[in-house]
Amino acid sequence: MLEVVVLGVLAVAAASLDAVLAGGPGPFREAARLLVLERRTTPQADRLLARIGAIALPLAAALAALVVPFGGHAALDTRVGVVWFNAMEVVGWAAVWLVGWGANSAFALVGGYRFIAQGLAYELPHMFALITAALAAHSLDLRAIGAAQGGLWFGVWMPVAFAVYLVSALAMAFWGPFGAPLGADIAGGAALELPGPDRLVFLAGRYGLLAVASAVAVPLFLGGGGGPVLPAWLWSLVKTCAVLALLVWARRRLPVLRMDRFVQAAWVVLIPAVLLQMLVVAVVVVD
Amino acid sequence: MGLRERLRGFAARSPRPFVVSAADGTGDRLAVEAGLRARRWRPAVSPAETGVLVVCGHPGEALAEAIDVVWSAMPGPRARIRPDELDGIEPDGLESDGLESDGAPRGAASPSDDVGMADRADDRDGLRLDVLHVPLGPVLADWPAGLRLDLALQGDVVQSAEAVIVDAGGGSFWAGREAARRLDGAARFLRVAGWADAARRAAVLRDDVLDGRPVRDRFEALERTVRRSRLLRWMTRGVGNLAPDAVERHGVPAWCVGDVAGRLDGWLREIGAALDGGGTPGGHDRDEALVSVLPELVTGADLGQARLIVASLDPDLAAVTARA
Numbered sequence: 001m002l003e004v005v006v007l008g009v010l011a012v013a014a015a016s017l018d019a020v021l022a023g024g025p026g027p028f029r030e031a032a033r034l035l036v037l038e039r040r041t042t043p044q045a046d047r048l049l050a051r052i053g054a055i056a057l058p059l060a061a062a063l064a065a066l067v068v069p070f071g072g073h074a075a076l077d078t079r080v081g082v083v084w085f086n087a088m089e090v091v092g093w094a095a096v097w098l099v100g101w102g103a104n105s106a107f108a109l110v111g112g113y114r115f116i117a118q119g120l121a122y123e124l125p126h127m128f129a130l131i132t133a134a135l136a137a138h139s140l141d142l143r144a145i146g147a148a149q150g151g152l153w154f155g156v157w158m159p160v161a162f163a164v165y166l167v168s169a170l171a172m173a174f175w176g177p178f179g180a181p182l183g184a185d186i187a188g189g190a191a192l193e194l195p196g197p198d199r200l201v202f203l204a205g206r207y208g209l210l211a212v213a214s215a216v217a218v219p220l221f222l223g224g225g226g227g228p229v230l231p232a233w234l235w236s237l238v239k240t241c242a243v244l245a246l247l248v249w250a251r252r253r254l255p256v257l258r259m260d261r262f263v264q265a266a267w268v269v270l271i272p273a274v275l276l277q278m279l280v281v282a283v284v285v286v287d
Numbered sequence: 288m289g290l291r292e293r294l295r296g297f298a299a300r301s302p303r304p305f306v307v308s309a310a311d312g313t314g315d316r317l318a319v320e321a322g323l324r325a326r327r328w329r330p331a332v333s334p335a336e337t338g339v340l341v342v343c344g345h346p347g348e349a350l351a352e353a354i355d356v357v358w359s360a361m362p363g364p365r366a367r368i369r370p371d372e373l374d375g376i377e378p379d380g381l382e383s384d385g386l387e388s389d390g391a392p393r394g395a396a397s398p399s400d401d402v403g404m405a406d407r408a409d410d411r412d413g414l415r416l417d418v419l420h421v422p423l424g425p426v427l428a429d430w431p432a433g434l435r436l437d438l439a440l441q442g443d444v445v446q447s448a449e450a451v452i453v454d455a456g457g458g459s460f461w462a463g464r465e466a467a468r469r470l471d472g473a474a475r476f477l478r479v480a481g482w483a484d485a486a487r488r489a490a491v492l493r494d495d496v497l498d499g500r501p502v503r504d505r506f507e508a509l510e511r512t513v514r515r516s517r518l519l520r521w522m523t524r525g526v527g528n529l530a531p532d533a534v535e536r537h538g539v540p541a542w543c544v545g546d547v548a549g550r551l552d553g554w555l556r557e558i559g560a561a562l563d564g565g566g567t568p569g570g571h572d573r574d575e576a577l578v579s580v581l582p583e584l585v586t587g588a589d590l591g592q593a594r595l596i597v598a599s600l601d602p603d604l605a606a607v608t609a610r611a
Contacts, residue, residue, distance in 0.1 A: 022483070024329040025301035033298035036291065037338065038363040106421040107333075110443040110590055177481075177518065185479045185594040187333035187427065196362065199336065255519045256481025258591050 003075045004065040006237070007215060010244060011061075011207035017248045037196025042104050045193065050102030054198040056095035057205025061212050064088035068215045069143045071225035071232030081142035082134050085216055086127065089172050092209060093119050096174065096181055099202060100190035111189025115181035117259040118171055121266040122178075126168030128274040132161040133220040136281050142216065146224020146236075155221035160277040162221040164270055169213035169247060173206055176251035183256060214244035295364065302376055304339040304368075305331040305361075307354055307426050310433035310604040311457025312344020315370040317471070319343060321494050322373045332428050334358075338365040339376060343432075350425055350433060350454035357426045408446070416441045423593070425453045429475040431597065433604040436581060443590045448582040452575075452604055459606040466561035467496045468603070469554040470506075476551060476598040477513075480522065485513055496562070503562055510555050523548040527584050527596035538576040547599040577602035 015027035024030075041047055067074050067081035078084060093115065100112025134140050136158070137148035145154075155162040171178040182189045194202055218224060218239045225232025304323070308316040319341050323330055331337040334357045346354055358367055364378030408418050423436040433454030439446045461468035470493035477486035488509050492502045513519065526547040533539055542553045577600045584600075585593040 022329065023324070023327055023487075025327065029298060029301050030303075032294045033301070033303065036295045036298055036364070037336075040335075040360065040362045106419050106440065110440075113443055179481060180591065183481060183591065184332045184428065185481070185591055188336060192333055193335055196336075252483040252487075254482065255477070255485075255516060255522060257518065258522055258589070260589060260592075261521060 001075050003068055003070050003073070004062060006070065007065040007068060007211045008062075008208065010211040010215070010240065011204065013241075014210055014244050014248050015204075015207050017245060018251065021249065021252060031200055034196040034200040039195040039197075041195065042193050045104045046102040048102075049098045050194065051198060053095045053098030053100075053102060054194060054202040054205075056091055056098070057202055058208050059205070060088045060091035060095060061205050061208030063091075064212045065208070065215075067142055068212060069146060069219055069224065070215075070236040071234075072143050072147065073233070074143060079139070079141045079144075082130050082140045082145070085142070085212075086130060089209070089213075090119075090123070092172060092205075095202075095205070096190050099194060100181070103190075103193035105193050107186040107188070108190050108192040110186050111181045111183070111192065114183070114259060115174060115190065117263060118174065118178060118181065121259055121263040122168045122171035125164045125266060125270040125274050126172070128271065128278055129161040129164040129168065130220070132158055132274065132278045132281050135278065136285055138285075142219040143224070146219030146226070149223040149226060153221060153223040153226075155217075155223075158221070158277055158281055160273050161281075162217075164274045165217060165221060166243075166247075167270075169210070169217065170250065172213060173210040173247075175206070175210055175247065177254040177257045179251070180256050180258060185256075210247060211240075211244055214247060215240040217243045299376070299378070301326075301328055302339045302366075303329055303331045303337045304341045304373075304376075305334045305337050305428070306341045306343065307357075308432040309342070309344030309346040309350055309457075310454040310607075311460075312342075312346075312370075312432055313460035313471075313603075313605060315343035316432075317494065317497070319370045319373070320490060322370075324491075326373070330428065334361050334426065337361070338363050338378060340365070340367045341370060341373075342367065343370050344457070347454045347456075353425050353435075353453065408441070418446065423597075429478045429598065431602050431604060434578065434597075434602065436585065436593070436597070438585070438590075438593070440590070445585050445588055445590070445593055448585050448593075450578045450581045452578060452607060455604040455607040457605045459603050461603060461606075464497065466558050467493050469558045469561070470496060472598070472601040473513075473551070473554055473558070475601070476595070479594045479598045480519060482516075482519065485509065485516075488512075506558065506562060510559065513551070513555065520548055523551065523595060523599075526592050527588065527599060529580060529584060533580055537580045538573055539580055540573060540576075543577070543580070543600060547595050550599040574602040574604060574606045578604075578607075 012027060019026045064085050066076040067078055067084045096115040097112045100108045133145055133154050136154060137145040139145055170176050174181045182191050191199055191202055218236050222239045225236045227235035306316060306319050338361055340358055340361060342354060366376045366378045368376060406418050407415055409415055419440045421438050421440050423438060424430045425433055425435045433452060435451045435453045437449045470489050474486045474489035474493060477489060492506055495502045524546060528546045529544050531544050534541055584596050588596060
């Protein structure tokens with residue numbers, strides 16, 4: 001279970017880095033502020049649904065963290081880690097939708113819509129990127145995929161799949177350029193009406209998802225725990241921190257993407273590109 | 288001293304105020320934004336996520352009413368302050384039972400977030416969908432002070448719109464400050480576009496221009512960053528396209544013709560020219576005309592596009608004569 005705890009700590013570190021980059025108060029102060037905020041709800045809100053959604057997000061992140069390997073060891077001993085990670089990530093869709101729907105508020109509802117459209121855009125390219133790495137390693141086990149990159153990292157010889165994975169990591173955590181579901185233009189979107197403590201839980205879940213998505217990039221594309229001198233678990237940690245820092249940094253550096261334009265690019269450009277990548281990988285692997 | 292009081296004391300040192308401005312509140316708003324930056328506080332994007340409300344300027348009756356509705360629905364511990372009171376925020380004495388009271392709604396919902404009654408109509412694809420009547424503004428972050436757009440939405444697509452001037456008059460803060468006005472417009476536009484970093488740089492430049500500090504080099508760097516952003520161009524090209532005949536029909540200034548991307552480009556050019564001390568564009572903006580083109584421009588757009596369109600026209604209602 002140590003791996004899950006480490007990812008939790010990384011999520012807090014990501015929130016701290018984000019606060020520094022934004023020039024705002026740190027995550028603990030913000031958490032205290034949200035905790036003492038009075039509960040209030042909109043008329044006829046479905047509080048149960050909204051609360052289920054808020055809790056589902058960190059739960060999904062924690063469950064996904066079970067299969068993330070540091071070095072060669074993951075909390076849960078399973079041979080289908082890639083599938084498990086993918087399934088937990090999709091739980092996030094339900095979480096955001098329930099939160100947006102449950103508030104009985106127009107902007108929150110629009111935030112929910114936006115995330116569903118975003119899912120339609122990123123999920124297929126994302127799954128093909130996962131499958132490409134799994135195909136090359138002949139395994140759905142994240143530990144085996146990490147160990148299969150002795151000579152050359154998958155990220156190096158399948159750059160399209162790696163790039164698509166990084167894009168989809170931002171999208172699944174509705175982060176930065178994919179932050180429209182919680183957009184400032186709709187006053188905070190899906191999270192608009194969440195009472196303070198629920199908001200804290202929900203946003204913590206988002207950082208958790210971001211940390212897990214960063215950590216999964218390491219066995220998939222960055223050679224897992226491979227590297228000189230340092231022990232394997234430490235290499236995993238160092239690489240995870242690097243990916244996580246990159247994703248956090250990207251948040252404020254790019255404008256937000258609207259799905260009315262991005263969906264088209266995702267289907268016309270990203271899906272064919274990653275399929276082509278998979279074809280190349282398949283040919284190389286079969287040889 | 289219990290845990291709750293300690294938490295509250297710890298949190299109170301960095302509140303997250305929601306800032307709302309009356310038409311004549313621009314000067315106050317700039318002071319508040321600078322004050323927040325200096326204290327390393329961040330503004331809230333909605334009144335629902337905070338208990339601290341800052342009211343800039345002097346709201347007229349209609350706007351004051353809208354602000355009261357929002358205020359009554361904000362979660363405690365609450366404080367409603369003037370722009371010069373950032374250091375003396377005293378939350379109301381919300382008792383601990385208030386913290387535990389589980390969600391009985393206090394007061395009405397804010398006008399911007401109540402779904403209200405839904406009816407049904409055919410959408411653009413001939414599907415029968417719910418129609419929601421949703422006001423945009425007047426209490427909304429990065430929104431022209433005093434403006435309200437009454438929208439009929441299907442999903443997040445605007446089916447029809449009506450522009451209402453809720454608060455106006457007081458005289459424009461920007462007279463003779465063209466560069467700062469456009470930098471302020473650009474900062475709010477970039478925030479609406481979700482580009483926090485560029486927005487922050489534009490806001491800092493705006494404050495420096497007003498203080499008479501040299502900004503030419505930093506502005507050129509920002510201009511390069513914004514112009515080179517393919518993502519921003521991709522998201523703004525072809526959005527909110529205003530046909531040339533609108534100049535005659537509505538009396539809007541010529542710079543408004545074209546799409547959102549074009550208008551932002553125009554602003555950047557205008558700021559550059561104004562900083563060089565030359566060619567301040569003639570006449571003022573006929574801000575009332577800017578409001579009158581909004582309904583037809585946002586109809587058919589989605590909510591995100593509608594926000595960009597409004598931000599790219601940025602009417603200053605302080606320059607509009609107040610009506611009875």
